[in-house]
Amino acid sequence: MAGFREIDKALFPIKNIPTVVHLFKNQLENSTEPNLALLSIVVGAIENSLTCRSNISFQISEPVEPSSLPILELQAVEEMYSKFHNIIKGAVDLKNYAKPFATRDLVKKVSDVIWNSLTRSYYKDRAHLQSLYSYLNGSKLDCFGVAFAVVAGCQVLGFSDVHLALSEDHAWVVFGEYSNQTAEVTWHGKGNEDKRGQEIGRGVSARSWLYVNNKPVICTRHMEVAALVSAINPSLNATHDAFEVGLLQQELLWLLYDLGHLKKYPMALGNLGDLEEIAPKDGRVQCISLFNEAIQSARSYYNNQHVYPYTYQGGYFYRHKMYKEAFESWANASDVIRLYNYSRDDEEIYKEFLEIANELIPHIMKVESSGFSSNSILKKPECFANLLRFYDGICQWEEGSATPVLHIGWAKPLVNTISKFDSDVRAQVNIICADSDEDKHSKETNGNFFNNNNYEKENTAGAKFEEKDQSTSNVHPSIEALTAACSEKL
């Protein structure tokens, strides 16, 4: 695998953001595939020099350019690239692996090479451990970084069929002549035995949000570049970002957007939306339309089984005090999670729903019930309807799961929220209770949601809470009980 070509080398030494964008444009637009290792080293070097106090020196020649980046020399990058190249080529004897397609053994072997060269023990959740720069200079990678390094390593070996597969909280690889083979290559979460080398679960874990019911983002080489750009982490510390790193990430995401490589990548669209909200670029679409594009992408390509597009959008509405809209986004997020079974691997999304239910919604209730206006969301039946749909989805998520979701800590904010709506407002919401045998149609049996890989399952067990004049479907008994309790109370 050749390293940089002449047109790339000509851009060095890199001194500013436009030159990095130019390098990425060269790599993304030329005939051969973009070189993942080189691009990860370049952005990793820049990120680390601008966010890590302990400046791992890479020939920062004084004085730093007036522009926004420390000078990045070609030689430094080439040395790192050839180090990665030699580690991979040195450890994998290609004579044992017939080409052109990768095998499980090959993928596992590359995963082992990366895995066994990592520092024995380090804080895995630390920032800036996602790039090959971190791997080559600190022998540290986070969960995503290991998966990315395996794909970059397979690219060095010439296996163009090995690609990154991404869920909302995990990463693995697909490979083989029909790209239908899957393999774990990294760990997930804390204290879980890694399953490296195994194919992606069909058992209980298949029902968990972690594997998005087998609707992960399957990357092309160009989308793998989008993943490494998405994984750029501008944070300097808990409260501040390195401005230039955020700007670089935003410019690179717009380049990838314009080239069409974010179309099937909802989280990258969400990342770009967040960056645009902070620093809107002239002549670009509003950030809200990026959140909407992410939702459309998830609905079009991933059968609406991803949660984050709705929580990106809901978070935006919340920050902009658009509470009625936020309730709708969160109810839509809940309609996604209701079709999964909660498993212990799903902590990340559990925390997301917990924060919405027990922090964000109670805050909205507090600020809304202080001032008193007829325009208040407490007067709007559709707000009540969406809140019930939100809570109902979480209840149904718990249904049929081995691990409980709700506990007493959820109940108080929940009842407190519902009781903020007067009975005349609540009465305008039409709730039809699931009749018993209908209710028995849980996620497992009903439709073939999990029985095969795709899922056209209609959501009959879910709940729609809409104003009187619109059709509704049935409701989770616990929500029905709660609303009845509230009306008695009131």
Ligand SMILES: FC(F)(F)Cc1cc2c(N3CCN(c4nnc(C(F)(F)F)s4)CC3)ncnc2s1
């Ligand atoms: F590979 C793993 F294991 F890391 C899983 C992936 C995560 C992730 C991501 N994230 C995760 C979600 N994320 C969110 N930030 N805000 C979110 C929301 F809650 F507001 F929706 S979700 C930040 C970017 N952004 C691009 N690609 C990926 S691939």
